[in-house]
Amino acid sequence: MLQALPGGTVDLEQLDALVAVAERGSFKGASEAAAVPQSTLRSRIAALERDLGCALLVRRPDGVTPTEEGRRLCEGGRDLLARAEALRRAVVEPEAVSLGEITMTGAVGIPSLVAARAFARVHGRHPTLRIRARYQADPLHDLDVPTDLMAVIGPLPEDGPFRTITLERFSIGLFASPRYLDARGRPETVEALAGHDLLGWTLPGQDPGRWPLCDGGEVAVDPWFTSNDSQQLHALAAEGWGIALLPDFRGPLAEDRALEPVLAGVVGGASAARVLIHAVTADSARTRAMLGLLRGLMGGEESAAQAPP
Incomplete structure (x- = not known):
């Protein structure tokens, strides 16, 4: 006590x-x-x-x-x-004095500033741990590639030798710069999106021409630009190039967002950032050291504010 x-x-x-x-x-x-x-x-x-x-x-x-x-x-x-x-x-765990090396495969589109600061904090706490990170469009595509951790967004594999930890749940919604909305108008209905320039965030296997609705349906759209890189989309939207479907990462280390929500509560959905740990290494001191810090770093007082108690 x-x-x-x-x-x-x-x-x-x-x-x-x-x-x-x-x-x-x-x-x-x-x-x-x-x-x-x-x-x-x-x-x-x-x-x-x-x-x-x-x-x-x-x-x-x-x-x-x-x-x-x-x-x-x-x-x-x-x-x-x-x-x-x-x-x-x-x-x-006296062996934790030397944690060795850990490999991580991440999904393209995870905010680089969030990841960079997280890795820096891990290094600050565990300077002997060597982190080897690589990124690809779909880390789940080839589960035979050796890796200790996989940071993924969206759907999980139906099977595989992994344990799963949810780091952060986040919403997906429409955002645009105030400058764009002042010039082109603020759409008040889903149908009004047809008169706007659209940008779309995509996940593996997702149809870029269909956006989720908060009530569970979908709407057909024709975005002029789609990408699995949320930061590219954020930059384009911030520069006034259209209304973007974006993941709303709201953790304490997330980049500041100078964008205005559009059709909040109408267009959008929810997803999660998760870590998959290979079952063989899940209980090692080095894996637990990294996971313990990532849990705190990827969360944050605002990240789940919309979730029920």
């Missing part, structure tokens, strides 16, 4: 639960990411609030946000939890 406030203590499991829920923005998102039942997370945070004598989360129908006290506790708690995990590894 750690003395936190006069008359209050902080248990590491309770602190871990608070940080996980605050980062994911919902009990559901934290439960899925950590593989811990929602009821357990709720009871741990409730016990922590009782011990400290103050509310740590504001609970709403569409998610949760930390109170000022909760925010301060999370800020210090993240480093404390990381130090505790490092201490645990030093005791039970």
Whole structure:
């Protein structure tokens, strides 16, 4: 137990639960990411609030946000939890002093700034770990290529020797620059998209001429440019070249987005960024070291704000 406030203590499991829920923005998102039942997370945070004598989360129908006290506790708690995990590894995993090399195959289109900062943070915590990253259009196309981790977006393989961890769920929607919308008008119906220049983000196996609707249907479109590289599309949309269907990566390391939503709640859908770990290496110290940091880095207080609690 750690003395936190006069008359209050902080248990590491309770602190871990608070940080996980605050980062994911919902009990559901934290439960899925950590593989811990929602009821357990709720009871741990409730016990922590009782011990400290103050509310740590504001609970709403569409998610949760930390109170000022909760925010301060999370800020210090993240480093404390990381130090505790490092201490645990030093005791039970002496081989972790030299973690060796890890290979990662990523999907083209994962924001490079997000990935670069994540890798830099991993290196800062684990300087002996050597990371070998490569990117391709569909990492799932050839599962026989040796790799420790695969970072993928969208559908998962039906089978294969992998364990799956969801790093972040995100929405997909339409965005355009205010300059473009001021000049060409803001469409108020799906049919009005036919009078606009369109840009489309595509996933492997997806028809670029059909966009998802939030109600579960699809709409036929004719985009002048399609790509699996979300950053190219972001740049084109920001320069005023049309309305773009984009993944809305809203994590704490994501690039700033100077774009305006279009037909929010009408056109769009949801997907997820996931890591697939080869079963043979899933329990190695080097794999766990990288996964532990990626979970926190790819999440963020805003990334799951729209998810139910």
